[in-house]
Each structure stands twice: as structure tokens, then as C-alpha cells.
Amino acid sequence: xxxxxELQKVQENNNSLICVGLDLDRKRINxxxxxxxxxxxxxxxxxxxxxxxxxxxxKPNVAFFEELGPEGFSLLEKVVKRIPDTxxxxxxxxxxxxxxxxxxxxxxxxxxxxxDWVTLNPYMGxxxxxxxxxxxxxxxFVLCLTSNPGSRDFQFMHVVDKPIFMYVAEKVAYWDKEQxxxxxxxxxxxxxxxxxxxxxxxxxxxxxxxxxxxxxxxxAVLAGTVDFTRIAVINVSRSVLFASQxxxxxxxxxxxxxxLNAAVNKLREEKSGS
Numbered sequence: 001x002x003x004x005x006e007l008q009k010v011q012e013n014n015n016s017l018i019c020v021g022l023d024l025d026r027k028r029i030n031x032x033x034x035x036x037x038x039x040x041x042x043x044x045x046x047x048x049x050x051x052x053x054x055x056x057x058x059k060p061n062v063a064f065f066e067e068l069g070p071e072g073f074s075l076l077e078k079v080v081k082r083i084p085d086t087x088x089x090x091x092x093x094x095x096x097x098x099x100x101x102x103x104x105x106x107x108x109x110x111x112x113x114x115x116d117w118v119t120l121n122p123y124m125g126x127x128x129x130x131x132x133x134x135x136x137x138x139x140x141f142v143l144c145l146t147s148n149p150g151s152r153d154f155q156f157m158h159v160v161d162k163p164i165f166m167y168v169a170e171k172v173a174y175w176d177k178e179q180x181x182x183x184x185x186x187x188x189x190x191x192x193x194x195x196x197x198x199x200x201x202x203x204x205x206x207x208x209x210x211x212x213x214x215x216x217x218x219x220a221v222l223a224g225t226v227d228f229t230r231i232a233v234i235n236v237s238r239s240v241l242f243a244s245q246x247x248x249x250x251x252x253x254x255x256x257x258x259x260l261n262a263a264v265n266k267l268r269e270e271k272s273g274s
Contacts, residue, residue, distance in 0.1 A: 002179035003117065003139035004204050008231050010088055011056045016261050017221065019057035019090060019206070020047065020253075021237030022079065024064040028242050030249060037071045043249075044079045047241060050250035051257050057088040057117075059235055080114045088116040090206070090233075094143060096121030096128050103131035110135050117141060119184060119206075122168050126175065139180045139204075144168045144196060147186025147209030165192065169199045176203050184208065185224070187215025187234075193223045197230065204231035210239075221264055227271045236260060 001009070011017055022044055026034040033043040048058065060079055065072035076091075083089050091113060095105045109115045110132075117139040120129055132140045145155050145165040155165045172181050182204035185193050197205065205224045209215035217234070224232030236256075244252035 004179040016054050016056050017234045018055045018260050019059050019233045019235045020055050020240050021235050022058050022060040023237045037075050045082050046250040047253050048082050050254040052084050052087050054257050057090050058083050059090040059092050061092040090117040091115035092119045094119050094121050096124050099127040102128045106131045110138050136178045141182040141184050141206045142172050144183040145185045147188040169196045173200050173203050187220035190219040206233045208235040210236050228268050
């Protein structure tokens with residue numbers, strides 16, 4: 001089965017489009033867990049154990065591990081190993097370098113750290129992405145239109161008759177011969193998300209920017225899935241990880257994911273009944 005097919009299978013089994021971003025921000029985590037590497041692992045472990053049956057993926061962002069030095073990379077390995085095989089791992093590193101270097105990145109992410117999917121920067125073109133495609137059973141989400149305000153600096157610039165992000169969407173759809181490519185499109189751009197989905201056809205879309213960044217859940221889900229006929233992954237981080245600053249944070253995280261799942265399933269029921 002293709003990487004996209006495997007992702008869809010997990011979504012069906014767990015009845016969830018939700019991916020939890022494991023952004024281990026020590027400024028936001030209960031101080032009880034931030035003093036040591038073991039404490040950070042314990043925090044992540046409790047989040048994973050509390051939610052792994054009701055999400056489709058986890059997305060550890062490398063920056064929060066890298067700042068800890070060698071111990072941080074060891075922590076990343078341990079956190080990924082804690083994630084059950086029934087859930088996909090998306091390592092968020094936004095890599096993008098020349099082919100030879102990209103090949104080493106691919107080996108590191110897929111073989112050393114155990115990612116199922118990664119995030120890539122398309123700026124250097126196809127040869128920076130191709131080494132990841134050699135892992136046909138793995139997947140890569142390519143940055144297309146990001147949720148941050150700075151996305152307008154380059155991604156919205158018009159070349160000939162359309163913005164750069166539309167060229168990225170077209171290229172990725174063309175390159176996706178093995179159903180192991182996807183796009184990253186922020187929920188803060190709902191109309192552009194609809195336009196990208198038209199061009200991307202059946203390419204999975206990873207959608208960050210819900211909640212704290214201002215993206216609307218309903219618009220993101222309906223546009224990203226085309227009324228539940230395509231694959232979309234809704235990423236949430238802060239609203240789940242930091243749902244409580246007390247020692248019940250794992251229970252609060254589960255309750256937040258359950259609320260998100262219920263909102264998505266309500267939309268699904270409304271669409272199936274219309």
C-alpha cells in the first residue's frame with residue numbers, strides 16, 4: 001500500500017483526521033517536566049499514551065529537540081519509538097538541500113529516526129526532493145502555502161499569471177507518481193486552500209494553523225478534504241499540549257482531541273446527510 005493509502009487507513013481505523021504536533025516548548029510545559037531530558041520524555045509519553053488511539057499522526061518539530069543538543073536528538077528517537085505503529089509519525093524539519101545532502105537527510109529521518117513522513121522545503125527543486133521519494137513506502141509533505149504572516153513575502157508573489165504557491169501545488173501533484181507526496185497548506189488561507197486542492201487533486205494536505213494561529217476548523221476540513229473525499233491531516237499543537245498546566249494535562253489533552261474529533265465527525269455527518 002502507498003504512503004498515502006497507509007495514512008488514510010490510520011485515519012479510518014482511529015476515526016480521526018487530527019495530528020498532534022509534539023512541540024516540546026519548555027516555556028509552555030509545566031516546569032515539573034522541563035528540568036531534565038527525562039522530564040520532557042515523561043511529558044511527551046503521557047500525551048502520546050493519552051491520545052494515540054484517537055489521532056492519526058504525531059508531528060514532532062525538530063527545533064524543540066535540536067536546541068537541547070545531542071541529548072535532544074536522543075530524546076527525539078525515544079519519543080518516536082514511544083509512538084505506536086498504529087499511528088503515523090511526521091517529523092517536521094522542513095529540509096531542502098542539494099541531492100547528495102538530501103539523500104543523507106532522507107536516511108537520517110526515515111532510517112535513524114523512524115519517520116513515516118517528513119516536511120520538505122521545495123525552494124531548491126526536484127533534485128532536493130527526489131531522494132525522499134526513493135523511500136516509496138514513506139511520505140513527504142512539501143511546503144506550499146504556510147500559515148505564518150511571512151508567507152506573503154514570497155509565496156504570494158505572482159510569476160506570469162499565478163502565485164508561486166500554485167506552481168508548487170502543480171509540481172507536487174505532477175511528481176506524485178507513487179502516492180507518497182503531500183502539501184503543507186495553512187488553515188489561515190481558506191480560499192487559497194480551496195484553489196490548491198483543485199490543482200492538487202488527490203495529494204494529501206497537511207493543514208496547520210488551527211486554533212492559536214486563527215485558522216477555522218470547519219473551513220479547513222471541508223476545503224482540504226473536498227467534503228471528505230480526499231485526504232487531509234489537521235495539525236494542532238498548543239491547544240492540545242497545553243490544554244492544562246496542572247498534572248491532569250494528559251487527560252485535558254485527550255479531552256481536547258475528542259472535542260476536535262467530534263467537530264469533524266459532525267461535519268462528516270452533515271455532509272453525508274445533505
